[in-house]
Amino acid sequence: MRVGSIEARPGTHVFGYLSVAKSRSGLSPDIPVHLFCGAKPGPTFLVQGAIHGDEIFGTIAILNFVSRLDPRKLRGNVIAVPVVNRMGFELGKRVCPIDGKDISRLFPGNAEGSVSDQIAYTYFEEVIKKANVMLDLHAGGLTGYERYVLFTAEKDPENHTELEKKCRRLVVAFGLDCAAFFPPGTFGGSGASRGKEAMDEAGVISFTVELGGGTGWFKNGEDNMRDEERGIWNIAKAMRMIDGDFEADGPFCTIYKADVVLWKPPYDGLYIRKKQFEHVKAGEVFASILDPYTGKELGHVYNTKDSTVVPGGQQWPTLGATSIVELGTPDEIVDRRTADLHVSFE
DSSP: EEEEEEEEEEEEEEEEEEEEOOTTOOOOOOEEEEEEEEEEEEEEEEEESSTTTTTTTTHHHHHHHHHHGGGGGGGEEEEEEEEEEHHHHTOSSSBBBTBOGGGGGGTTTTTTTHHHHHHHHHHHTTTHHHHHHHHEEEEOTTTEEEEEEEEEEEEETOOOOOOOOHHHHHHHHTSSSSSEEEEETSSSOOHHHHHHHHHHEEEEEEEEEEESSSSTTOOOOOOHHHHHHHHHHHHHHHHHHSOOOOOOSSEEEEEEEEEEEEESSOOSSSESSSSSSSOOTTTTEEEEEEOOTTTEEEEEEOSSSSSOOSSEOOSOOOOOOOOOEEEEEEEEEEEESSSOOOOOOO
């Protein structure tokens, strides 16, 4: 298994840095990469964290996974990247601070563009295109908490492609009791759509886990951390790369059609949720914004459609116009006890 100049032979684990770009000052934001080349042939699983530099929950889960994975007992290859956006990670910023761009919205990248464009291009060519499955770990950052698996809506809801069928299986196999997809036009810009199309063309199954975050994540996040690492192992089991039984929150996984995104008003203040992970009627007050100094109520956030809160959302004051929560209606409830969660890449 080879990524850039990093090469691992069967039954070994190798660590190195993928050279991706250089700024005009000569700064080189090389990406740390762990390569596991299994003793037996099989698919390639890419798990990555911190493409948003302030979402570090996945980084720790990946390092825990790496410390326990034995390549001698592995079928296929694992590419583990604890931090994609290295400069953003080191400065606690969501985007790459060199040019202010969001790397996750730039795939398949541009070799002649700015630093983030070059990072996206090299990473896509050298890492993503070599994978059968890409698991992208995100979190709520400093101001939010999330707990669901996110995947792209199928192009034809009545006629799923083989990649889409496999993606649904893996989403459920991860082990959380909640998953969601955004119908076209609900959330996310054209950059995310271009990246997904490029991955589809390359035959790469890609999905995201939104898990953890918030100012108290370290003290209160030990269980979440275990669940995230558990999910990484589950994906390897679903791909038949390792043996073992699936572990999960419970027997059922509800997949939501997350067609409602609520946004914070254009003024700032303390954001106080009225609803947690429950049903909210259309027109009902979901949250209030308070003046943090006088306690005066500045305004409300109203729900726009009868729906259920997808587990997550902002939990603290936020600046500027930003999404604060996603809501949806059940699209499918999968019983893990009877569903086949394995995928084949023969």
